[in-house]
Amino acid sequence: xxxxxxxxxxxxxxxxxxxxxxxxxxxxxxxxxxxxxxxxxxxxxxxxxxxxxxxxxxxxxxxxxxxxxxxxxxxxxxxxxxxxxxxxxxxxxxxxxxxxxxxxxxxxxxxxxxxxxxxxxxxxxxxxxxxxxxxxxxxxxxxxxxxxxxxxxxxxxxxxxxxxxxxxxxxxxxxxxxxxxxxxx
Numbered sequence: 001x002x003x004x005x006x007x008x009x010x011x012x013x014x015x016x017x018x019x020x021x022x023x024x025x026x027x028x029x030x031x032x033x034x035x036x037x038x039x040x041x042x043x044x045x046x047x048x049x050x051x052x053x054x055x056x057x058x059x060x061x062x063x064x065x066x067x068x069x070x071x072x073x074x075x076x077x078x079x080x081x082x083x084x085x086x087x088x089x090x091x092x093x094x095x096x097x098x099x100x101x102x103x104x105x106x107x108x109x110x111x112x113x114x115x116x117x118x119x120x121x122x123x124x125x126x127x128x129x130x131x132x133x134x135x136x137x138x139x140x141x142x143x144x145x146x147x148x149x150x151x152x153x154x155x156x157x158x159x160x161x162x163x164x165x166x167x168x169x170x171x172x173x174x175x176x177x178x179x180x181x182x183x184x185x
Contacts (some may be wrong), residue, residue, distance in 0.1 A: 032112040041082075046109035048082035053108075054100050055080075068097040105126055 004012065015028035022040040029037045038046070055065055066076040069090070078084035086094070095102055103125050115121040131139065141153050 030112065033116045040109070043109055044085055047086065047106070048080050050105050050108040051086075051094060052080040054094075054098050054104055058098060060098070065097065069093055080165040101128070101132065 008014075008016075012027055014030060016031055016037060017026050018029050018031075018037050018039070020027050020039045031037045055062070062076055062080070063073045066073040069076065075084075079086055079090075091102075091105065094100070095105060099106075103114070107121065107125055111118065112120050114124050131142065134142070166175075
């Protein structure tokens with residue numbers, strides 16, 4: 001399997017080599033829009049804070065959360081203090097027991113993966129929250145609408161995106177109105 005060269009991959013993604021004190025060898029990371037690169041320790045601190053904040057928003061104590069994960073509070077506490085690193089499996093389990101989305105727990109730690117500006121990040125995360133409860137048929141309609149908007153130049157640089165997407169928008173609006181309590185059957 002040929003694929004791109006390592007140098008091409010690094011270039012295409014805009015990765016930068018960094019020497020992270022928590023990693024024995026140089027690593028490649030994506031810089032945030034301001035050009036800064038978050039090192040492992042800071043990333044772990046942000047994830048820990050995000051998990052603690054999610055737990056606190058739900059008015060759930062560590063002593064109540066830990067047993068849901070099958071661990072003691074003494075084992076759980078270091079996760080929120082960024083002393084112990086979470087496995088991906090434990091992070092997924094936390095999403096389940098907190099009723100949290102992965103975006104809620106991870107986006108605050110790495111906003112640059114969701115957008116260049118805070119306003120775009122907020123909008124994208126709000127869109128994801130609005131889409132999550134839709135049934136598959138409605139999601140398919142929304143996806144078709146987005147595809148059509150992308151193909152027709154809806155970016156404000158010409159094209160007739162709004163006109164060609166109007167039938168799909170009307171079709172997708174029905175379930176949206178029903179979800180918001182504005183009529184429908």
